[in-house]
Amino acid sequence: xxxxxxASKLAxxxxxxxxxxxxxxxPAGFTRxxxxxxxxxxxxxxxxxxxxxxxKDGAVxxxxxxxxxxxxxxxxxxxxxxxxxxxxxxxxxxxxxIPAGAIHAAKNVTGGPARxxxxxxxxxxxxxxxxxxxx
Numbered sequence: 001x002x003x004x005x006x007a008s009k010l011a012x013x014x015x016x017x018x019x020x021x022x023x024x025x026x027p028a029g030f031t032r033x034x035x036x037x038x039x040x041x042x043x044x045x046x047x048x049x050x051x052x053x054x055x056k057d058g059a060v061x062x063x064x065x066x067x068x069x070x071x072x073x074x075x076x077x078x079x080x081x082x083x084x085x086x087x088x089x090x091x092x093x094x095x096x097x098i099p100a101g102a103i104h105a106a107k108n109v110t111g112g113p114a115r116x117x118x119x120x121x122x123x124x125x126x127x128x129x130x131x132x133x134x135x
Contacts, residue, residue: 029058029108032118032129039124046124052116054078054108062105062132067122069098076114080106103132 036049045067054060054076062083072095080088080096083103090096098104108114120128 027058027060029055030060035117040121044123045121048120048122048128050118050120052118054106054110054114056110056112057108058114059107060105062103062134063129064101064103064132065098065120065122065129066126067100067120069096069118069120071096071098071116071118074115074117076108076110076112078106078114078116079109080104 031053033051033053034048035051036047038047040047052071073090073092075092077089077091080090080098081104082088082098088096089109122128
């Protein structure tokens with residue numbers, strides 16, 4: 001039945017709104033796969049856990065999040081640049097924190113793939129990431 005197929009697709013899209021928002025402006029060599037999206041006790045925020053993958057020489061340009069990002073490097077080495085702070089070179093096993101609204105970028109400097117797990121505690125109803133113009 002065409003109506004039930006449409007309803008199934010619509011339900012799937014509504015169940016994963018963060019994934020849809022993320023796909024629009026994802027740069028080549030960078031992917032962010034949402035593993036979990038849950039409401040918090042703070043009624044205005046939710047927690048998003050994502051697997052972040054960088055291809056060799058992959059990068060994500062300057063952007064912000066409407067909340068904090070806390071992460072951990074699983075594989076490879078990445079450089080995270082947060083405006084107003086020295087660049088951080090992080091290897092597998094190291095963690096990072098990005099304050100709410102901080103303009104930042106990241107790039108893989110491994111010579112192979114890099115992988116992180118990131119948890120975002122962000123405002124509901126806002127895009128998980130918002131691009132910012134280059135300097």
